Structure formats: C-alpha cells, structure tokens
Amino acid sequence: MHSQKVHPLLKQYVQSETRRQFFRQGGSALGMAALASLGMPTATTASDSTAADSLASGGLGALPHFPAKAKQVIYLHMVGGPSQMDLFDYKPQMNDWYDKDLPESIRNGQRLTTMTSGQSRFPIAPSKYKFAQYGQSGMWISELLPETAKVVDELCFIRSMHTEAINHEPAITLMQTGNMVTGKPCIGSWMSYGLGSMNNNLPTFVVFVAQPTNTEQIQAISARLWSSGCLPGEHSGCSFRSSGDPIMYINNPEGVSAEVRRKTLDGLKSLNEINFRAVGDPEIHTRIQQYELAFRMQSSVPELTDINNEPESTFELYGGDAKKPGTFANSVLLARRMVERNVRFVQVYLNNWDHHGNVNGRLPSQCKDIDRATYGLITDLKARGLLDSTLIIWGGEFGRTIYSQGGLSKDNYGRDHHPRCFTMWMAGGGAKGGTIHGETDDFSYNIVKDPVHIRDFHATVLHLLGIDHERLSFRNQGLDLRLTGVEHAKVVKELLA
Secondary structure: OOOOOOOHHHHHHHHHOOHHHHHHHOHHHHHHHHHHHHOOOOOOOOOOOOHHHHHHHOOOOOOOOOOOOOOEEEEEEEOOOOOHHHHOOOOHHHHHHOOOEOOHHHHOOOOOOOOOOOOOOOEEOOOOOOEEEEOOOOEEEEOOOOOHHHHHHHEEEEEEEEOOOOOHHHHHHHHHHOOOOOOOOOHHHHHHHHHOOOOOOOOOEEEEEEOOOOOOOOOOOOHHHHOOOOOOHHHOOEEEOOOOOOOOOOOOOOOOOHHHHHHHHHHHHHHHHHHHHHHOOHHHHHHHHHHHHHHHHHHHHHHHHOOOOOOHHHHHHHOHHHHOOOOHHHHHHHHHHHHHOOOOEEEEEEOOOOOOOOHHHHHHHHHHHHHHHHHHHHHHHHHOOOOOOEEEEEEOOOEEEEEEOOOOOOOOOOEEEEOOOEEEEEEOOOEOOOEEEOEEOOOOOOEEEOOEEHHHHHHHHHHHOOOOOOOOOEEEOOEEEOOOOOOOOOOOHHHEO
C-alpha cells in the first residue's frame, strides 16, 4: 500500500490515546485508528471539528454558514406549560360550550395524563379572561398581558407548536435539547460550540432561574437543562444566582490576593498542560479555559450585575420588581445588560405555569410577573438598536387542555397538559413581527393549518443565527449528533422577516 500523508490531528489523536481511553471509546477509537492506518488524508469540516479546534477558534471556522439575522438569543422559558387559550389563542366559540363534554371526535383517542385519565367526563372550560385586538396587526391578546399587548407588532406568534411529550420531564428536555432522553447538548450549548464567544471576559451562555411570586406548584428543573452533554464542557450554561455571589466561588477566599490567585492559576495551568500532553483528554483543555475565564470574570461580573447605575427610567420601563434580585424583571434586565456586553445566549426560566387547578388564583400572578418586564425588554432593546440582532423566544414545553381538570366553575378551573397544540412567540432577530403562523380548531385542541414541530422550531432558530441545522453536528460514540436529530426538520420560512 502506497503511503500518504496523515492528517496531523489524526496523528495527535492516536498518539495521545491511553489504554484506558482506547477501551472506553471503543468503536470510535478503532475507527480513527483504522483511518490513520490507511493513511487517508482528511479535511476538517464544521461537522467533525475536534474539541481542540473549537477551543482555539472560539467556534467553528465554517460558521455562520450564511449571513445571520440574529447574533444573540434571549430565551424566556415558562416552565410548566402556559395556557394558550387563556393568553393568545382566542376561542370565543367556547363560551357556548361551557360545561359540555369535549366531543370524542375532537379528542380522537388522544392519550391522557394520569391526572385526568380517571375523569368520567371532560367538561369544556372557556377562558374567563377577556381578549382584545392590538397594534396595526390586530392580533388578539388576553387582558392578563396589557403591557405585552403594546408591543404586539414586534411579536411573531406560532400557534401551531406541537410535541410528542405529554409529561414535564421529557417535554422540557425535548424543548431544550431536541431529545426526550436526558444528557444531550442543549440549544445554548450548541450556540456556544458553533458560534463561539463574543466577549472573552464573560460566559458565552448564561442561565437565570427566576423566582415566581406564586409558588403553588413548582416543577423540578436542574442544570441538566443547560448541560453541554457530549460537547466540550466549557459550552455548558453558567448559572447566575440571585443571592450571594452571582457565581459561586467567583471571589477569592479571605486572605488571598489577586496576585496570589494569578500565580496559583499559572501553576495549575502548567500542570494541566503537562497532563494534557500525557493523556490528550480534551476535558483538560476545558478545565484550563474555565479557570482562565473565572479569573477574568472576577472583574467583569460585578460590573455586569451592579444595576445601581441604571437610571430610574430603566426601572420605570421594566417595573419596580427589576430592583429585586431573583425576580423575572431583574433577570431580563440583566439579560439586556449581557446582550449589551456581547453574551451570546441568555436563558431565563420562570416556574409555576403548571395550572392543573386554580387558574383564577395563579395565572394572573404569573402574568403580572412577566408582563411589564417583557414589554420593557423589547422596548429597551429596540431603543438601543439591539432588537434587530437579538432574537427573543417566549414559550413553555407544551400547552393546556380546553377541558377542565377537577372542579369547574365560570370563575375558576384547572387545565391538564396538552402536547397537540400550543403557542410560542419570537421577537427581533429576523423574526417576522406582527404575524400569526398556524391555526388550531375551535377547541384549541388540534392543529388545522401549518403545524410546527419542535424540530422545525429549532431548525428555524438556527437559521436565524446563520446556521444550517443539517451541517451543525458533533461526532460522539460513532454518531453525528444534531440539535434537530435524524428525523425530518424544516426551516419555517413564513416566520422570517
């Protein structure tokens, strides 16, 4: 067999493998070894770049694949599943159906959760809230969101979202990672991996978990939702806390000066580099990067999170809660400050949207938490010239049923999980404001026009960021993983400005 020049990355990979790594990685290592033994020259592409390449470039060299509409993302996730027919999907016909059974022709054998599967009947619960049309677009919005209604012409409603997941754990995992099985990279991590950092002194991907005013039914969420999965560890989300230090251990211990800290990190870096040369584990490079970023954040994060210098007009815009750490309003104000400082992806979670009962007591509180702040965020970004380059996403993991769970009255009711149709919206960043995509039946139970699966939504978000979803992948255990998976996904062009 004639000899050919072996790609240096293959040579480094094979030489750095330890016996333990070889057996642990199994087929993947065997494939690389076989490729190297054949001496086949290879080209490094966006889909097979190594972790080391990503670290060196701060992203994949081939990205974006085409001119991007958005550079940054603020993703507002309403944990629990907001009720679409009480907020955005106006169904006045249901007033005539009060307490009548949902027709079997509409339910059509849909599987139910264990919370309503034992009910003897499924009584229709029309929304108790009034709706009105707003803006030049004339889109309908509930009386619960009067401030959001003022910026309705900036919003792009997707009324035809749907998912296979009917329970929270798989549903929120699918929404955030493209897969119902935990352990996969989340959407923020894919952005960090593919596009890299825009500010070397702050994390590329930041997470806030805001505290709702009402805590009647909180869903469990954890760092698995902002994990990088199989991607290099530095692409995980960096969680900011609402009390104490914004990031744990960001300040030096008492008696340790900045000079001592710097010398310590230099020593650790030297030891880690020796270790990397010995075993070739890319996670060692991740550790080096994280230590260095943490040192730089000791000066950048305090300035970022100090809102005392914001003018009073800012708090009038976002609402008084913006001054209270941990609130949704405070979180989105910090999100705006992060976008100003070129943080790539900011995720804000707000819990307690799981309205199995007491919609009358809980939904107004939830909407009050978000309404003024959402208006403030959109208005603020637009005034600063940042809305066109910042994509805002709002939504939950599924919707709610038109029928009531448990007791029903005209003033109060509950709603179960509903995966067949729900509403999300986008604003800025190339989304087509003032439009509605998709249509549901009179019961807001089934999609009758233009369905959008979560895979399609992810493909569209990536497209707005200049990424072809079929070309952004990561090789892991012999598979090329993608956010949109292996099933068909399409960019919904009607959502694009």
